[in-house]
Amino acid sequence: MCLKVSTRNNIGGLFRFVNTVSIRYYQSMSTDIREVHDLIERLGNLVRADVRAVCNESGVRPVQLEVLRFLTQCNRYSDTPQAVTEFLGLTKGTVSQTIKVLEQKDLLSKQDDVTDKRLVHLKPTPKGRRLVERTVPAKSLVSGLQQLAGPKSKAVEKVLRDLLQTIQKANGYKTFAPCHSCRFNLRRDGRYFCGLTQEPLKDREVVLICREHQYSLMAGTK
Numbered sequence: 001m002c003l004k005v006s007t008r009n010n011i012g013g014l015f016r017f018v019n020t021v022s023i024r025y026y027q028s029m030s031t032d033i034r035e036v037h038d039l040i041e042r043l044g045n046l047v048r049a050d051v052r053a054v055c056n057e058s059g060v061r062p063v064q065l066e067v068l069r070f071l072t073q074c075n076r077y078s079d080t081p082q083a084v085t086e087f088l089g090l091t092k093g094t095v096s097q098t099i100k101v102l103e104q105k106d107l108l109s110k111q112d113d114v115t116d117k118r119l120v121h122l123k124p125t126p127k128g129r130r131l132v133e134r135t136v137p138a139k140s141l142v143s144g145l146q147q148l149a150g151p152k153s154k155a156v157e158k159v160l161r162d163l164l165q166t167i168q169k170a171n172g173y174k175t176f177a178p179c180h181s182c183r184f185n186l187r188r189d190g191r192y193f194c195g196l197t198q199e200p201l202k203d204r205e206v207v208l209i210c211r212e213h214q215y216s217l218m219a220g221t222k
Helices: 002-058 062-073 081-088 092-104 126-133 139-145 150-171 203-207
Strands: 108-112 120-124 185-188 191-194 199-201
Touching: 002 062, 002 139, 062 081, 062 092, 062 108, 062 120, 062 126, 081 092, 081 120, 092 108, 120 126, 191 203, 199 203
Parallel strands: none
Antiparallel strands: 108 120, 185 191, 191 199
8 A cells, every 4th residue: 555655656746747847848948939039030130220221321111122132032933023922921012012113213124924914024123233232241241250160150051041941841931942942943954944834944043032942842952
C-alpha cells in the first residue's frame, strides 16, 4: 500500500515537473519570437528612414518607390498591376492611383502585351530606375554590413532568406522568388525554359522574381 502511494506521488510529481518545464519553454519561445519581431521591425525602420529621405528629396511617396522597386526586380510574367497588388499587399485602387502618379512623373510607362491585349506591362523609365538605385541598398544597411566579417555577413543573408521562406510556407504566401530557384525552371538544349508557360527564358530573366514561382516539391528550395 505504501508502495502504491509512493508511486502515485512520484507520477504526480513527474506530471507537475513536465507541465512546469513546458510552460517555461513556451514562455521562453514566445519571448524569443517577440524579440525577433522587434529586431526586424527596428531594422526595417532604419532602412525606411533612408528611403523616406530620398523620397522627400525627389517628391515621391514611399509606396510609389516600393512599386518602382518591385518592377525593377520582376520578370515579364510579373510586371502587371495585379502582380504589384499581390506582392505589396495593396488594394487595386491604391495601385491604380500610384501607377497613374508614376506615369505623370515620368518614372513609369505602360506597354501593351504583344499577344494578350488584356494585359498591360509596367516598365520603370530610366529616370525611375535611377531613383531606385539611390535607395537600394540603403546606406545605413551597407555601412552596417561592412562592419561584419565576410562569414557573418553571409550568415545573416542565409538566416533572413530561410526565415522568409519559412514564413511564406507556413502562411501559404506566394514566394515571389528568383526564377532560377523555381521548380518550373528547366534546361533544354543548353537554354533555360519555363515548364509552366512552356516558353524559353533568357539568361538575364532567371535572376528576376516571378509571381508564378514555386520551390522544389522535394527539397523546398532548388
